[in-house]
Amino acid sequence: MTEIASFTDSTALLDDGPGLAARLAEDGYLFLRGVLPRDEVLAVRERLLALAAAGGWLAEGTPHAAAIAEMGRACKDPEPDYLRVYAPMWKDEALHRLRIHENVLALFERIFGETVLTHPMFVLRNIFPRRDDFDFTTGMHQDKVHIGGATNHAMWVPLGDVPREKGPLAVAAGSHKAGVLDFEVGAGAGGMALVGPIPGTWVSGDFQAGDVLIFADTAVHQALPNRSDEIRMSFDARYQPASQGIAERELKTYADMYSWEEVYAGWESTEGQYYWRDLSPEIIPFDNSYYERRDVMAFEMAARGDPAARDALLRIIQRDVDAGKRARAETLLARLDTAA
Ligand SMILES: O=C(O)CCC(=O)C(=O)O
Numbered sequence: 001m002t003e004i005a006s007f008t009d010s011t012a013l014l015d016d017g018p019g020l021a022a023r024l025a026e027d028g029y030l031f032l033r034g035v036l037p038r039d040e041v042l043a044v045r046e047r048l049l050a051l052a053a054a055g056g057w058l059a060e061g062t063p064h065a066a067a068i069a070e071m072g073r074a075c076k077d078p079e080p081d082y083l084r085v086y087a088p089m090w091k092d093e094a095l096h097r098l099r100i101h102e103n104v105l106a107l108f109e110r111i112f113g114e115t116v117l118t119h120p121m122f123v124l125r126n127i128f129p130r131r132d133d134f135d136f137t138t139g140m141h142q143d144k145v146h147i148g149g150a151t152n153h154a155m156w157v158p159l160g161d162v163p164r165e166k167g168p169l170a171v172a173a174g175s176h177k178a179g180v181l182d183f184e185v186g187a188g189a190g191g192m193a194l195v196g197p198i199p200g201t202w203v204s205g206d207f208q209a210g211d212v213l214i215f216a217d218t219a220v221h222q223a224l225p226n227r228s229d230e231i232r233m234s235f236d237a238r239y240q241p242a243s244q245g246i247a248e249r250e251l252k253t254y255a256d257m258y259s260w261e262e263v264y265a266g267w268e269s270t271e272g273q274y275y276w277r278d279l280s281p282e283i284i285p286f287d288n289s290y291y292e293r294r295d296v297m298a299f300e301m302a303a304r305g306d307p308a309a310r311d312a313l314l315r316i317i318q319r320d321v322d323a324g325k326r327a328r329a330e331t332l333l334a335r336l337d338t339a340a
Pocket of ligand 1: 125138143154155156169221222223234236
């Protein structure tokens with residue numbers, strides 16, 4: 001990715017549902033300033049940074065609010081060291097409510113022209129700074145293969161100000177029109193990396209707390225490297241018209257880490273709990289063919305001793321329902337790690 005132009009700012013269209021929908025259909029994304037109240041975003045950031053500090057992720061002697069990373073503790077999803085600190089963060093009550101904020105729901109209802117279903121599943125991200133020996137930059141991917149269902153749109157929300165040097169998201173505008181693209185096993189999202197020329201024009205920008213980026217599930221996107229000293233925090237949630245089908249995995253918690261009862265156990269209020277049940281979403285089968293193809297390739301690569309299979313193996317161990325596959329992935333991962 002060489003040239004990255006600036007996002008088209010669609011904030012002026014905020015109250016114009018058909019205008020937003022038309023631009024989203026054309027470009028595959030919408031960059032919108034100030035959708036969420038800045039103070040509410042920063043309050044969530046503060047709560048999560050307290051947990052990050054308690055987990056040893058922040059440099060000693062620095063103010064929490066600065067989010068300066070302790071690079072000796074740099075780690076990434078789905079490594080056990082990462083998940084130990086991440087898991088309690090994901091349950092945060094105020095974080096959950098941000099993605100179903102009234103401004104967000106009203107925005108999507110204007111775009112869809114009908115009731116919105118916010119997927120209960122979402123991803124919180126804590127991206128340590130990139131260094132020569134550490135890199136957790138999200139590689140190029142499309143969401144469709146990971147989310148399934150009918151048509152959904154992501155909303156990427158920085159938890160704090162995220163200028164370009166702190167590694168915000170970039171989208172290939174127009175790439176959504178090409179459908180699901182070919183991939184190989186790699187260090188990208190879900191252990192998959194897109195191959196071949198990527199259609200469209202890469203765009204990104206300087207985000208402030210409260211700004212959001214919405215994009216289609218076939219829009220190719222990736223993060224820019226985090227070249228700062230700070231942990232870059234964000235979440236990405238998914239939205240769709242409530243009349244369309246959803247894959248069951250999207251009704252679960254992140255990586256199925258918790259039951260919803262466990263998530264809600266520590267909350268102070270019941271507001272926003274189980275909100276999707278009122279919408280009685282239609283569950284449709286998840287298209288597992290992409291993951292199956294990834295896993296065949298990853299097992300072959302790992303058997304040849306190719307370390308590029310590592311992230312895919314970790315995903316299988318963390319998430320596959322097939323115990324036989326998980327055991328095979330564990331054996332191959334242990335062999336790769338011994339060889340390294
Ligand atoms: O925040 C990131 O680094 C990646 C986000 C992403 O891939 C997504 O929103 O689908």
